[in-house]
Amino acid sequence: MSIPPPSGSQQPQDPFGPPPANRPQGAPGYGPYGPAAPLGRPYGTPVSVNALAVAALVLGVLCFLPAAGLVLGLIALWQIRRSGQSGRGLALAGAVLSAVGTVLWVVVLSTGAASEVWEAFKDGARGNEVLSLEKGDCFDAPGGLEGDTYDVDRVPCEGRHDGEVFAVVTLPGGAFPGNGKVTDLAGEKCYALQDQYAMDTWAMPADVDVYYLLPSRESWRFGDRAITCLFGDTQAGLKLTGSLRADPTTLDTDQVVYLSTANALDAALREEPVKTPETDLAAHRAWAGQVHDVLGEQIEALRGHSWPADARKPVADLVEDMEDAREEWRRASAAHDADTYFAHYDKAYGSVDGPATVTARKALGLAATPPASGEGERDTSEAQV
Template identity: 85%
Template sequence: MSIPPPPGHQQPRDPFGPPPGDRPRGAPDHGLHSPYGPAGRPYGTPVSVNALAVAALVLGVLCFLPAAGLVLGLIALRQIRRSGQSGRGMAIAGSVLSSAGIALWAVVLSTGAASEVWEGFKDTARGNESLSLEKGDCFDAPGGLEGDTLDVDRVPCRGGHDGEVFAVVTLPGGPFPGDARITDIADEKCYALQDQYAMDTWAMPADVDVYYLMPSRESWRFGDRAITCLFGNTEAGAGLTGSLRGDPTTLDTHQVVFLSTANALDAALYEEPEKAPEEDLAAHRAWAAQVHDVLGEQIEALRGHPWPAGARTPVAGLVADLEDARTEWERASTAGDADTYQAHYDKAYGSVDGPATVTARKALGLAATPPAPGEGEREVSEAQV
């Protein structure tokens, strides 16, 4: 009688070994093996790699979200022990690298280096905007204000510095317009904006010029569209000390009103025709008429403002002088010949920036020394980034 084999999986016979009955007692059964490996997985089945282990290694290498990399690495090790998957080495490496990354970030954040790194990244991405200059900033330029300026160091305005920004003009996008075109725009815009920042032209030092930083063809490719208008010293190696800012943020209301009227008149006078009256009398008469009209507006502004008690009489004296000047400009605008025009022109200018202006400025706490002839005609120097 034969005994049936026990239920369950049958052990296959080794085709190369002796029959079971012929195997010596105690000899190892090399021909018998289980068809299943660890965790019940058949032999020969490919072993999968744990996905969390891979993710932990990637995060650890990149030092990106190191805390997440450490957590994923620990979870991966637990899953690998249970499932028998591969990837244990990757999970360990990812956990170690992520731990190092956490320590590194702790040091960076505690020392403030993260902010510096981020600012450097932004500066590189923005091209010329790496200068990071805004209205009111004072700075030192290692290479000076002439020629190419590749970098600047922002410093407090109260101390010595190379330049002070009084305006930033943003150009439209599109192809690079060329150096000549950008220079023309800078000349036009910077001159128009300087008196909005430093309203008291009498307070401007004689050795200060208008400079500007403008985009180069190379920086334009990186998105640079800024013309930076600034004040700088005309003497090589010399700088500025203290801020030149004098606008509604630093002046009182009475000073702002007075300087606004004075600057409007200066702007009108600046438009004087280049040719002499003998060469183009018609242009000069038209210009005289414009000055007459501007004076009328400024006189009304001065009369309508409630001046403090100490400034009422001085301002009234100035208004009287401006009325006389306005009359002479009107006569110049209708002069029949160049000599007559010149006579009224001289009388009109004699009533501008005279003793009454000085007295009114003193009463309002403004600069009271008239600029020397030619000081108001500042030359523009340019620099490219």
């Protein structure tokens, strides 16, 4: 609705005065009441810059989310064309840079250059060697082995040190599985690998525990997939002295053969069912049968090896004890009730780490003091990169 002018209203005065005498009213550039206002924005009004154009340029320069920068640049050009805003050059530059960034990302992902970037990142991390620790390395951790560990210093294993790496496990790619899952995997993998590095379990100090360094969610984004398994002292402030390594790189062939058989038997014994024989006799019978079979394999390995003269009788005596134990495990696997099972179970265990084992170990130059009960059951601890 419009309001008509008051009756008798006079024609408005021309604020610019009458037209020049030599230019008739109505000529181009003049309205019926004077100069015509130009089409578009009045002179002197500031021109706004399209916000999407600015955003596109920023994303293009930083090469961050290049696909988004390209889309924003194209939208900005369309808006500028309709609204008359400024920023066309910014939008063009952002779109071009984002397009280039998108191509580069495709090339990186398709050629495996991402892994090279991660390796370069590790190599360039001066003063932080957590990501490049390898099997056999010894180190000091300024912050200790508990909690998050961001930096370590490699040191010779002969001296005092906080930790010694005994294995590095590489996890498969994909999405980060979560801290809980990574921790579970570390416990499973590291526990299984410790005896391959420190084969002589009797030589392991009682206060040594298994720790591990884990990839964090942040380092996972850069390609970190390494679980670093290591030994450390359980007493706060105490350090390890000397290397704990006892594998084919430090042992002779006779020692390796003997420890391989002993550790295989220990691994089988650790699989004992959690429930009692009274609760689940079938599971215990099956386990006893497995121990019987493992003993048979290890007896054959000991008999088939050519031992040094001073170790032949001690090893032969040990094999006889193993044969007796094997028979008891066989009988336990056939027991019809828990009491009968326990009777053979106790006799079978009586031959484990007995006098014949100590004598054989002494003859082979290995640790000859049995570990205290429970020392082999280590709790594992963790630290995150």
